[in-house]
């Protein structure tokens with residue numbers, strides 16, 4: 304297999320992590336970097352011994368770049384992804400895919416028109432334990448899903464993001480888009496699409512955010528299952544768990560304790576490790592394999608769009624509840 308030559312758009316925390324992780328991916332080669340802050344692109348290029356570019360157009364013009372990784376702030380994902388696809392590059396786009404459904408649709412449309420790979424960075428599908436639960440659901444061990452709980456809360460130090468794109472709704476979305484989108488994707492992968500939502504939100508601790516720092520939502524899935532989701536940045540201890548209760552059994556992932564359990568009536572409880580290999584390396588290997596073979600990624604544009612649709616529905620339900628309650 305020929306190397307897939309990759310350009311990095313966005314050389315901050317995640318762009319750097321993805322670029323370094325590519326060093327462990329078979330048939331991946333980082334060949335260029337770009338960032339709005341030139342020094343960041345230059346620094347990463349120096350570390351990886353590749354070129355850096357002063358503009359994204361210069362990077363996308365290079366015929367020896369096959370694919371790009373988009374790891375810029377959330378509000379920029381769609382424009383960079385569409386520009387890259389139009390320039391003939393395959394795209395790995397970090398989550399959330401975008402902040403609006405129209406943008407997700409335009410990204411999917413561009414990848415289909417160009418016949419190029421579009422993958423969204425929903426890395427948790429590449430955790431061994433999450434794939435294990437998916438298989439247990441698919442082979443009917445747990446039965447029909449009936450109730451799921453998702454907790455994705457953390458503490459963001461007051462003021463820590465005051466100069467960051469992360470505290471502005473227009474640039475980041477909110478905690479659903481920025482963090483819980485991973486868990487929303489998993490819940491949707493396990494159970495399916497959501498039919499209706501009730502939700503409440505408040506900003507308890509972060510006056511520097513122009514969005515609420517705490518969200519609680521109740522979901523009804525299209526297949527009749529119920530869901531309860533908490534997301535936010537106001538919990539000092541924080542929590543990160545997903546469970547799926549079914550008609551025959553139950554599955555539980557505790558991301559802090561790194562444990563995965565499946566209990567089935569009459570067969571007792573089984574445990575699995577959450578992680579067996581590096582999930583970021585595995586997701587990037589999947590991207591490179593899809594680019595090389597033309598296969599659809601498991602976290603394709605439709606998967607990215609599905610998670611964004613749920614995050615938008617919960618955000619809308621919070622706004623409606625706020626309006627009703629004055």
Ligand SMILES: NC(=O)c1ccc[n+]([C@@H]2O[C@H](COP(=O)([O-])OP(=O)(O)OC[C@H]3O[C@@H](n4cnc5c(N)ncnc54)[C@H](O)[C@@H]3O)[C@@H](O)[C@H]2O)c1
Pocket residue numbers: 312313314315316317318337338339340343374375376377379397398399424426481
């Ligand atoms: N999959 C994961 O687990 C995970 C983890 C962290 C972040 N992310 C996602 O990765 C993306 C980047 O997050 P981060 O933590 O690296 O943020 P960051 O703020 O550390 O880095 C963003 C980089 O983008 C650059 N940038 C900003 N605007 C730009 C523009 N218009 N053009 C070019 N460059 C621009 C900044 O200079 C910075 O270097 C976000 O979408 C975030 O949600 C994903």
